[in-house]
Amino acid sequence: MTSSATPSFFFQNIPVRNAQTLEASLELFTNKGFFKTSVHDIAEKAQVSIGFIYHHFKDKEGIARSLYNLLLQRMNELIDQIEVAYTDTKSRCFAVIRTLFELTESEPEVMQFIIHARHKEFLPEEKSICSTTAFVRMRAFVFTGMDNGEIREMDPLVAAMIVYGGAIRMICLRLDDVVEAPLPTLLESLWENTWRGLDP
Amino acid sequence: MTSSATPSFFFQNIPVRNAQTLEASLELFTNKGFFKTSVHDIAEKAQVSIGFIYHHFKDKEGIARSLYNLLLQRMNELIDQIEVAYTDTKSRCFAVIRTLFELTESEPEVMQFIIHARHKEFLPEEKSICSTTAFVRMRAFVFTGMDNGEIREMDPLVAAMIVYGGAIRMICLRLDDVVEAPLPTLLESLWENTWRGLDP
């Protein structure tokens, strides 16, 4: 699974060489890992100089931090769109999972970096991915759904795990090539059976 | 969350200094990460010499590999016990999740290393954790359950994700301190609502 050649939504509207640097970093970090990627590797792949990188990103962690924050900001924008487009809990949660499944196919490296990487190891200062705005809001969809009676009464966190757990697990296995089918083909089946555990 | 001081089940029946080395490595790898841990750190914490480590483990990856294989072998033994003790699918899957929840509380570093670490980054040759015998067998419980009609007809992989996805997600959030309650307190609620999605 390699990312598409077309310019990614995730890297739009930022200066071109910054985008080159971050895209190259994403590819190297996900394929070789943060610690096995040297700043030299990044400079070469991005076709920028070492000096450019250190001037704009401070240090190697700075690159990872910029990348992390950019991707999560874009994820947040996707959540915004879902929140506007759908009003009931079931539709919103479904839309979240559909979006994540589609991203897994179209931008596997982005998903790998966001959902699958151990950021704690190279970004010790940053919030863990689960505490991040985008993921907190995803869970919030479930919490308000329970308040409204759209989801059966239970521990709200348990409900959130049931809603998203199977999907996220599926994404991890797909990224590890254990699942061979494109995720969208499994979406309906997963969702129908997941929701059964939550329907009031 | 720190691991217990009592000698762990996971490190029994191996030579004492090997066990010291592997336990020290587990603690350092999970807290600082593989790449930020030097062999010198390990030797110091384990109270063995550098020479001892290189003689017995070949190199730094060799330590991680031994640790990985040892922990997965022990996990496999736990699955053995479950397979013998229970015969129906629902009991087996429940026992798996209960065991994982208990381990998360009693041996958080073991769980961190097994379920949460990105082994691909430092053990590129090893099978991904999801393809590992212990995890394949966990999924196999679900597959045979579907053959027997103990689980409703659906894509078997989807069923496996629904069974274990919520639990594994819960473990990840617990290890990241997003979940504050000990996992066993959430077990019944999680399982009751999860099974609802699978009951024929």
Place this chain on the structure above:
DNA sequence: GTCTATAATAAGATAGAC
């Protein structure tokens, strides 16, 4: 088998010209 002292390498970061 075990240990200490040492070598070899590589990678992060910077200095200073333009």
Place this chain on the structure above:
DNA sequence: GTCTATCTTATTATAGAC
């Protein structure tokens, strides 16, 4: 702001004595 050449340091791994 940008670039190249260079420095510094840390870490892996080994050599060789016991």
